[in-house]
Amino acid sequence: MKKIKFILIYFLMAFIIIMSVSSCTQQAPKKPAPTSDEPKEMPKVVEEIESEIISIMSEVDMIPYYEKQIQEKLKKNKEKKELSIKMGMTSQSDSSQSQEGNGQQEGTEKKEAGEIDKLVEFEPKPITINDILLSEILESETQKIKGSNTQEIPNHIDFIWDKINKKIRELHKKWNSLESDVIKSGVSQEPVMGFEKTLNNLTISANNYNFLDTLVYSNKLTSYIPDLVENFKKKFPTPIYYMKYYLRQTVLACKIKDYNSASSNYSKLNIYKDALVSQLVDKKLTELANKLNTSIKDLEDSLLLKDLNVIKIKASVVMSNIQLVKEELSKQ
Structure with missing residues (x-):
């Protein structure tokens, strides 16, 4: 019996020693692989799409200014042509009487052309707040430094719309790049189909040179972005996306004097503002929260007042504050 007991103790000790040596020779445990539930980083193309949409809106917003200046340019060109014909007839009459050489006649024609250009010179007028609708807001959003207050004026509005339509074609390509990632992330079909349908409507409106519809559909596209990126890691809170959309939509409604719709959009803007302010207060960013609150109240x-220019100015201040909030929360 003692012999059996001894053998059992021997094997038990041997087992313990073997296990101890084995544990010492094992490598340090690897870090656990990220679980499938962990959200992926937001694709960079999302920012590119938003930037492209804003660029499209900026171009479209200038259409009324370009149309007005093109008409003025055509008018000046017509006056120049009529004056050139009159001066040309005088020149021919003088030439036949004097019988002077061709060289002198060419010099006279160049001189007369220079005089005509001075007499009937086209100079684009400065861009004023009356010429634009969303440009002030979009500049605040992109923090774009204002350049020259005048633009190079083409001979026909087709050139501007062609530029816009090229940007929209690029937007289709970027959306194609994002769409599969969005579907893989598990979002519902509603925002995917909504973005697709709105992008098609935008394309049709721009091809038909429809100014206001092109702006509205461009802005509508931005309303789908927060839902499309719902399952990705985000750099800043979702309410910021919605606030920017409803702010621009408020101004667009005021353009057609639909103040009921403007009021409705403002109310939604205010709801998302409250959610954002709550986050700012939690993070001890009370000064920024107060600035945002004050600018929203001024917009209200x-x-x-129902004065479109005042509304545009107040809306651009709100957008500046939204951008400040976005930058601050992106650092957190």
């Missing part, structure tokens, strides 16, 4: 007061 401007809606009561």
Whole structure:
């Protein structure tokens, strides 16, 4: 019996020693692989799409200004042509009487052409707040430094719309790049189909040179972005996307004097503002929260005035504050 007991103790000790040596020779445990539930980084093409949409809106917003200046340019060109014909007839009459050489006649024609250019010179007028609708807001959003207050004026509006349509074609390509990633992330079909349908409507509107519809559909595209990126890691809170959309939509409604729609969009803007302010207060960013609150209240007061230019100015201030919030929260 003692012999059996001894053998059992021997084997038990041998087993313990073997296990101890084995554990010492094992490598350090590897870090656990990220679980499938962990959200992926947001694709870079999302920012590219948003930037492209804003660029399209900026180009479209200039259409009324270009149309007005093109008409003025055509008018000046017509006056120049008529004056050139009159001066040309005088020149021919003088030439036949004097019987002077061709060289002198060419010099006279060049001189007369220079005089005509001075007499009937086309100079683009400065861009004023009356010429634009969303440009002030879009500049605040992109923090774009204002350049020259005048633009090079083409001979026909087709050139501007062609530029816009090229940007829209690029947007289709970028959307194609993002769409599969969005579907893989598991979002519902509603925002995917909504973006696709709105992009097609935007394309049709731009091809038909429809100014306001092109702006509205461009802005509508931005309303789908927060839902499309719902399952990705985000650099800043979702309410920021919605605030920018409803802010621009408020101004667009005021353009057609639909103040009921403007009020409705403002109310939705305010709801998302409250959610954002709550986050700012939690992060001790009370000064920024107060600035945002104040600018939103000023926008509300401007809606009561029903003056489009005042509304545009107040909306651009709100957008500047939204961008400040976005930058600050991106650092967190």
